[in-house]
Amino acid sequence: MEICRASRSAPFLPPANAGPEVHLNYTVWAASQKFYLEDEVSFHYPEDMQYSVFQVNFSVYTNCTINMWSGHDWIYNWTNKGGRTVIPLNKTMVYYFVDASHCNEGMKVAVNVTKNETKATSLVKVAAKNDESRASLPTYTTTLATLVVVQALLFMCVHMLYPAF
Template sequence: MLTSLPPSILRLTATASAILFVLLYASTTVSATDHIVGANRGWNLGINYTLWANNHTFYVGDLISFRYQKTQYNVYEVNQTGYDNCTTEGAVGNWSSGKDFIPLNKAKRYYFICGTGGCFSGMKVSVLVHPLPSPPHSSLAAEHSSDTSASSAVYGGGVEVIGAVLRMFVVAIWCGSGWI
């Protein structure tokens, strides 16, 4: 049935489909942050990891990465007691690849230490992971629930943008525009 349509309409339909796919994909993707412990200095002695952690905001779904010489150091996830006392007893996880990517899947405080003795020299870090922020809610949306532009401003307009793009293509098809 589509083969009986003029080529310009077929191109327009294909273009509309591609743009719609890109808009839907872009509006649903969430990017996680990879927090590299110690930044370019990595997981090593002589770094203030408390200061490093305080300069980052961690959210559920982010990663925390440890980069180090695997023959010298490692990483253990421990509880607060293990963190405070530099002990690995009862550790929740341990890594030793030298390039460890650890997902932060829960909103809670995580504790990581070096289990080869580096913890006693400051190789330990504690990070507080926050839940993902909720979409913004505003009284502006309630006051202007019938006003599409107001809801677009409040909610980012993902659905409204898609609707506007589709309306534009329908008008172009209806009017027989040759702009595509």
């Protein structure tokens, strides 16, 4: 199974992983990555193989005690029969994913999702800039209204002085 992280900028793939590999430590790879809110994690596997992607709690992840048929051991079954499962990371938390049939052989991964402080800072800057733009709006509106009034007065004066014009 191949796992990758996709952010708004680029996907990240674990090194030397062209396909499903039992005993590859995906958690070590995931620990070296930064996962942010609104990123996606995707799992790629051959359609004809028996792979699964279950979101589980820490205990099931640690002990590989998943029973995929009961539904009591897992939070969500993300398995997609098309060979590609994409999971949105929409909460800041640690997500635990396992392959129900191969968890004991190491096909599991923990993904720690954090808030992207850089992104939040840039959004605050944009909001502040927008507030500055709004603050200058009354000045612009007042200036425009003044010009309209002046133009109307000039028009009236010209017509009073030169009625034929």
